[in-house]
Amino acid sequence: MEAQQIKRTTAKSRGFYVKMKLLQQQNGKHGRPHEKSCFFRYYKWLLWLSLTLYFFSPYLLTTTTTTTTNDDDSKNDNKNNINPTFLSKTRVVSSSKSTFASRALIESTASDSRLQQPLHDQEGVLSLSKDLKIYVYELPPEYNADWLNNERCSNHLFASEVAIHRALLTSDVRTFDPYEADFFFVPVYVSCNFSTVNGFPAIGHARSLLSSAVQLISSDYPFWNRSLGSDHVFVASHDFGACFHTMENVAIADGIPGFLKRSIILQTFGVQGKHPCQDVENVLIPPYVSPESVRTTLERAPANGRRDIFAFFRGKMEVHPKNVSGRFYSKRVRTAIWRKYGGDRKFYLQRHRFAGYQSEIVRSVFCLCPLGWAPWSPRLVESVVLGCVPVIIADDIRLPFPEAVRWPEISLTVAERDVGKLGMILEHVAATNLTAIQKNLMDPFVRRALLFNNQIEQGDATWQVLSALAIKLNRSYIRSRDSTQ
Structure with a gap:
């Protein structure tokens, strides 16, 4: 029993000796604290942190945004209470999804060199044999x-x-x-x-x-x-x-x-x-689409490049769609757009023909491209070549020349079932990645690839x-x- 007490006493003494020794080392030879030790530790950590950020920031900016997009975007959606749709780059899919996906086209990042360069290099174009x-x-x-x-x-x-x-x-x-x-x-x-x-x-x-x-x-x-x-x-x-x-x-x-x-x-x-x-x-x-008409429209476009129409569509929109051969025109999508947004000041919707309607496209930010009888429309080409972001509303559409035209980077795709949420979707894009999409639209290679x-x-x-x-x-x-x- 006495031996156990001696061992515990000895252990405590050794612990006390080690603590005192450490305090002496920290306080100096005579037990007085170093006057510069606190500043030294702060400077050392600051220097280490600065070097770490300097060497690893390029990696963090490029890798983190691509590997954690889904998680980060899910959090952003929860904050903004946006549940019905999500954007995958510039693609909006079915309302069964509830998160905004990739921010690969975020509003502006000077560090992202992809946005500082044309989408295509002529040297990389498939050369005709x-x-x-x-x-x-x-x-x-x-x-x-x-x-x-x-x-x-x-x-x-x-x-x-x-x-x-x-x-x-x-x-x-x-x-x-x-x-x-x-x-x-x-x-x-x-x-x-x-x-x-x-x-x-x-x-x-x-x-x-x-x-x-x-x-x-x-x-x-x-x-x-x-x-x-x-x-x-x-x-x-x-x-x-x-x-x-x-x-x-x-x-x-x-x-x-x-x-x-x-x-x-x-x-x-x-x-x-x-x-x-x-x-x-x-x-x-x-x-x-006539290249001559495009050139003429661009020459007559506002010199300041101002686009004063937020969302534009001119074309057939039936108030009461008639059933023709068992089918509704545009699967009722155009009718839904007219009923929902016909009175919305941000939407410029016109149901009648106008020979100079390209002059309206060149003034618009978003151009709606809903399906008609078939999924495709000349508005797809007119929007792109006149710098208006095409909003494609046609489920399962296949788009021309995907190797030459990176459609997900110059357009939006909205599911037909989500046409009622169109206003919210466009507002979200306008507040986030619109600048990047418009910059991609300006690539002359993209315009050239769609004109005969x-x-x-x-x-x-x-x-x-x-x-x-x-x-x-x-x-x-x-x-x-x-x-x-």
Whole structure:
């Protein structure tokens, strides 16, 4: 018992000795505190913290924002009580989500070098192979030239069929020797005929006209029969593309003409997932917008670049949508926009045609691009080239030239079901990442990629088409023949 007490006493004595020794070391040789010890410790920690921030700040700025976006944005949403939708970059998806996702396009960060540079470097553009050769069939005028008697044929939203043909005629990729051609372009205009009653394209003649053209080239030339048309290219620049009808239910019922199912279709219609009207080798192209009209509008735009319209839409908006063939126009989306925001001063909504409506786009911050009968609209192109942020309201839409145009960085996508929350969504974007989106819209490469010119310019829409075809060179008869020899 005494031995245990001695051990505890000795342990306490040693502990007391160690404590006193440490105090002496801290206070100095004679037990007096160092006068500069507190300042020294503060300076040491401050220096360490400064060096740490200096060396690791670039990493923190770039990595933290991308790896913790979902968590941080969820917290931000809870603070702001914003639950119905979320932004993924500039994409707003279904209301089943409840957080705002990536801030990759936040309002302004001088440290983010991506926003200080153009989205695209011309050196990085897919160079067209000098070996790419396209033969353009010279068809009788009833297949193309005669249709140009209608002045709208070469200027309306479906006019890419004319513009691509014209550009190929003077292109360096054109060959006059069909035996060296990789692809064969069949210039049949099917969207030039407009009914005078309602202004909609009447393309009931399309299937018979195309069938006649195929019969002609297959009887006069050997190239269609040797590949069964797999290296032949057609344009379908209207609502439902290769199905060649303007109403989706009829287009699906009719399907793609059998004689075209092996060919390549350049079409404006595109959706995510399977659809009977895109069940063919295809290249998605933008609708036609006249480059001349764009240049004229930009020249007449306000010199100060001021945009005094917050949200803009001009087009068909039915107050009481009529059921046509079992379907409602725009799936009632446009009607919902009109009913919800028709009296909102921030929304400039017009239901009637106006020839100079591009002058309204160039004054607008956000341009609404809701679906019509088909998901796509010429407003997609007009908004981008005139610097207005396109607000895409068309579920599952597939957009043209995604390798050249980074759509998530220049546009907003709002789910059809969330159109009633449009005002809140646009206000949120205006308060957060609008500046970054507008800066991306100013990239001249983006504008160029969506416009068709009469003569091909590097990076323009026809250039993008040729780039897509260059990727499909395995469909070329001469390439596949040479590879097997």
